[in-house]
Amino acid sequence: MILDRNTIEFIELLSSKEPTPGGGGAAATVGALAAAMGLMVANLTTGKKKYEEVEHQVQEALHCLTREQKRLIELVDEDAKGFLPLAKAYKLPKNTKEEEKIKEEVMEEALFTASQAPLAIMASILKVMEQLKFLGENGSTLAISDAGVGALFAESAMKASSLNVFINTKMMKKEAVRKELNKQADQMIEKAQKLKEEIYGTVLKNLKGDQ
Amino acid sequence: MILDRNTIEFIELLSSKEPTPGGGGAAATVGALAAAMGLMVANLTTGKKKYEEVEHQVQEALHCLTREQKRLIELVDEDAKGFLPLAKAYKLPKNTKEEEKIKEEVMEEALFTASQAPLAIMASILKVMEQLKFLGENGSTLAISDAGVGALFAESAMKASSLNVFINTKMMKKEAVRKELNKQADQMIEKAQKLKEEIYGTVLKNLKGDQ
Numbered sequence: 578m579i580l581d582r583n584t585i586e587f588i589e590l591l592s593s594k595e596p597t598p599g600g601g602g603a604a605a606t607v608g609a610l611a612a613a614m615g616l617m618v619a620n621l622t623t624g625k626k627k628y629e630e631v632e633h634q635v636q637e638a639l640h641c642l643t644r645e646q647k648r649l650i651e652l653v654d655e656d657a658k659g660f661l662p663l664a665k666a667y668k669l670p671k672n673t674k675e676e677e678k679i680k681e682e683v684m685e686e687a688l689f690t691a692s693q694a695p696l697a698i699m700a701s702i703l704k705v706m707e708q709l710k711f712l713g714e715n716g717s718t719l720a721i722s723d724a725g726v727g728a729l730f731a732e733s734a735m736k737a738s739s740l741n742v743f744i745n746t747k748m749m750k751k752e753a754v755r756k757e758l759n760k761q762a763d764q765m766i767e768k769a770q771k772l773k774e775e776i777y778g779t780v781l782k783n784l785k786g787d788q
Numbered sequence: 789m790i791l792d793r794n795t796i797e798f799i800e801l802l803s804s805k806e807p808t809p810g811g812g813g814a815a816a817t818v819g820a821l822a823a824a825m826g827l828m829v830a831n832l833t834t835g836k837k838k839y840e841e842v843e844h845q846v847q848e849a850l851h852c853l854t855r856e857q858k859r860l861i862e863l864v865d866e867d868a869k870g871f872l873p874l875a876k877a878y879k880l881p882k883n884t885k886e887e888e889k890i891k892e893e894v895m896e897e898a899l900f901t902a903s904q905a906p907l908a909i910m911a912s913i914l915k916v917m918e919q920l921k922f923l924g925e926n927g928s929t930l931a932i933s934d935a936g937v938g939a940l941f942a943e944s945a946m947k948a949s950s951l952n953v954f955i956n957t958k959m960m961k962k963e964a965v966r967k968e969l970n971k972q973a974d975q976m977i978e979k980a981q982k983l984k985e986e987i988y989g990t991v992l993k994n995l996k997g998d999q
Contacts (some may be wrong), residue, residue, distance in 0.1 A: 784958050
């Protein structure tokens, strides 16, 4: 597992010119950090008398965020794996018409494959953001900034992941497939942006008031 | 060093209710990941004939990003350390007028101390963003999405770090100090937002065109 290594080493590996882990894996990592911020808020809220009315939902949030965090950690590897067919396809020869045709077909499929992990990363982070919204509004006020931090990380990781969809769809020849994948990404981005503005807005108002 | 441990362990530690690492340390980590994306672009650009005209600046970018990444990794620890006086101050008694007065003074200084690492994190990430802008415009076109990913991470980490300034300044009694620290944070956020929009806008236009 890519994240099953020293953090400084992971950061150095990401900094190198090696193709993986790349932007997709980095986005899944930041998504896992967003989930961590939600879990921190939930862990500071659960079991407290002041928040007993929402204890059941806090438990649900803990469950959901733990699951999505685990999923995002796995998706760092899936994103790297999803890039392999594309790396192979790039190397195919196109000296003859026949080779050109084969390369185009293989590329098209590889581009589709490479865009699947980024889309799955986005779907997972969207679930994280829904929990962050609940926790920002109902979780421990001691951790209000942490819910905001989580929302900021999550939205940036969603948009980062969408760039890894678009860099693949850009090269696709089949317009219908390209449009469909871009639409999926755009719709999730729209939801994420709305959620981020709500959560970040609430937190900022709480911390800075009207000054 | 906090990041000198397994990444999954770090994510789990962040998810716990332990006060450190908290939002500030998480922001420095995402800042280091933003620097990693810049380094990836620079490493894919340096030494290439196509980009030899900008080789000198690419070398500068490599130097600057390496330095700021190292600094951000250190700042994860400095942020945790900066929180210690505040954790102590919270526990001071305030049973008498005298104790109350002492606690207020100690708290005021501890809140100032706790806001220094978040401000340093922001200053460091701003330098990372300036390099990302250069790399997004002049770096290898193969890595265009990575410059965008870096800009997204950087801006979210800057805003996340500012929340860790505001959560401290909110409790300050000295209005002049509060306003000054908030102003420093707001000015850096404004620059970061502008840089992010420029870099992300360029990348998105390049990847999606006008569709």
